[in-house]
Amino acid sequence: MESGLSSLLSVSIDFETSHLVFPTIIHWILAVLFAIILVTKVIPFLAAVKRGERTLPIVGESMDGFRFFGTLALIAAYFYLMAVVGNMFPYTGYGFLFVSVPFVFLMALMYLHEWTKKAVVIVLINAIVAPSVVWFVLAKLFRITLP
Incomplete structure (x- = not known):
């Protein structure tokens, strides 16, 4: 047993x-x-x-080519430049920080419908604060290696 x-x-x-x-x-x-x-x-x-009761949502609708191809170009440039800038400052996370600020700024401007002074200032503050907080939390508090 x-x-x-x-x-x-x-x-x-x-x-x-x-x-x-x-x-x-x-x-x-x-x-x-x-x-x-x-x-x-x-x-x-x-x-x-x-x-015939419904239609496919993509077929026949107009496409915003500027935002679509602009997003693809910004994402490709973001990942490429993050590696390039990250190699200039290895193991510091500055590649992430220095490339994320303009990426967030340009991406937000591209999708901004009304370009008022207030809206652009809010976008600029967000583009500086959000990546900085993420960089601080990940790179400094949790010591996660960023590019």
């Missing part, structure tokens, strides 16, 4: 694969949730489109 109970209470861990347990569980949960979304939302929507 003792051997059965001790084997029930003993734990053996395979350290070569133990780090894969939670990612595997998360992958299966995400797959099940994706299947539920497909069945409950996407398939009925596509059936309504086929019957």
Whole structure:
């Protein structure tokens, strides 16, 4: 009886694969949730489109090309310049800080509908304060290495 109970209470861990347990569980949960979304939302929507009751939201709508391609260009420049500036100041996080301020400023200006003096000042303050607070918290308080 003792051997059965001790084997029930003993734990053996395979350290070569133990780090894969939670990612595997998360992958299966995400797959099940994706299947539920497909069945409950996407398939009925596509059936309504086929019957003519609904239309696809993307087809036939006008696109703001300036904001779309401007966003893509700013994101590409952001990641490229963050590495370049980060290499000038290694292990300080200044690459993140010095590139995030103009990125946030330009991105906000691009999506700003009315360019009033007050709105531009608010955008400028936000572009300076938000990346600075994030840089301080991550780089200084938590000592996370930023580019």
